[in-house]
Amino acid sequence: xxxxxxxxxxxxxxxxxxxxxxxxxxxxxxxxxxxxxxxxxxxxxxxxxxxxxxxxxxxxxxxxxxxxxxxxxxxxxxxxxxxxxxxxxxxxxxxxxxxxxxxxxxxxxxxxxxxxxxxxxxxxxxxxxxxxxxxxxxxxxxxxxxxxxxxxxxxxxxxxxxxxxxxxxxxxxxxxxxxxxxxxxxxxxxxxxxxxxxxxxxxxxxxxxxxxxxxxxxxxxxxxxxxxxxxxxxxxxxxxxxxxxxxxxxxxxxxxxxxxxxxxxxxxxxxxxxxxxxxxxxxxxxxxxxxxx
Numbered sequence: 001x002x003x004x005x006x007x008x009x010x011x012x013x014x015x016x017x018x019x020x021x022x023x024x025x026x027x028x029x030x031x032x033x034x035x036x037x038x039x040x041x042x043x044x045x046x047x048x049x050x051x052x053x054x055x056x057x058x059x060x061x062x063x064x065x066x067x068x069x070x071x072x073x074x075x076x077x078x079x080x081x082x083x084x085x086x087x088x089x090x091x092x093x094x095x096x097x098x099x100x101x102x103x104x105x106x107x108x109x110x111x112x113x114x115x116x117x118x119x120x121x122x123x124x125x126x127x128x129x130x131x132x133x134x135x136x137x138x139x140x141x142x143x144x145x146x147x148x149x150x151x152x153x154x155x156x157x158x159x160x161x162x163x164x165x166x167x168x169x170x171x172x173x174x175x176x177x178x179x180x181x182x183x184x185x186x187x188x189x190x191x192x193x194x195x196x197x198x199x200x201x202x203x204x205x206x207x208x209x210x211x212x213x214x215x216x217x218x219x220x221x222x223x224x225x226x227x228x229x230x231x232x233x234x235x236x237x238x239x240x241x242x243x244x245x246x247x248x249x250x251x252x253x254x255x256x257x258x259x260x261x262x263x264x265x266x267x268x269x270x271x272x273x274x275x276x277x278x279x280x281x282x283x284x285x286x287x288x289x290x291x292x293x
Contacts, residue, residue: 089205089281090154094144094161099247103267104160108286109276111160117143121163121175129167130197134213136163137199145203156205158279162267164198166242176243179232185243186231190223193256194242198263202275210278212271216259218246223253 091109093101096116104111117140123132140161148154166173168188176182200212223231231250237243244250246257246264262269276283 089279090157091281092144092148092154092157092159094140094159097162097266099265100162100267103262103265103269104272107269107273107276108283108290109272109281113148113154113157115144115147117147117161119143123172128170129165129172129195130213130215132172133163133165133197133199134211136165137161137201138209138211141201141203141209145207149207158205158276158281159203160272160275161201161203162198162272164196164241164263164266166194166196168192168194173242175239175241176237177239179237182232182237182240182243183228185237186223186228189220189242189244189253190228191220193217193219196242196259196264198260198266198268200268200271200275202272202279204279210275212268212275214260214263214268214271216257216261216264218254218259218264219256220253221255227253 090113091111092113092115093104093111094115094117095101096114101111101114119136119139121136123129127135138161140163141159144159144161148157148159166185171188173185173188173194174181176185194217196214196216196218198214198216200214202210204210231237231244234249236245236248236250244253246254246261257264260268260270263271273283
């Protein structure tokens, strides 16, 4: 009988229906932590929030009936695990982002573990937004690698990390935690074109880190005061880079988008797809065994 792998501290092994644990309301975030059964959202509330949620917040304890419908549907999707264990590399997602998990499943990859490292995301003096996204994704990958490699059975696991930065020129917008921060972001974005940089870092089985960077341009309409007030009341801005969620009601503000939609949400599909294929992750076998129609 094969020996069971030891659980990773701060790491939640995913069940067959991996997304079933992603059922919380997207409000104040909390990382995944060791917990019995599917009650990870409740247990996670005891832990400090990691600043890695990209353009959306991580899941929390359900507090109302306004849970994201897409995430509810995701919880019911069939598991992507018919690929033989001997062929499928172990994948660890270094993020507590529900959206990144959803995008990964859309690509055809479901991580067996989630480990969200908590790093300082403060930009360095004079740091370009592009450089910040790349640096933070790398730091998350390196920190996760240090923890993951200590676990028996995960010595050669693939580790995926990402970071999203929203900027107007060289001005980096925060992941809005207060209504005042969100209001300032929306006023700055109103009627302007801004850029969204999303970096992806993948640690290979040989501990080499591979990178991809996506740069997208987004044009906002002019936002009236009552529009901003209504959006702030929706609470959708909480924890979002730039104070908005492209996949939510803020999608009404976008006049033009050039680049990767998924990258603005939090994970560049094309770049991640390329990175996984380069490491022999059996995406095509997953697609063949899990037809969408």
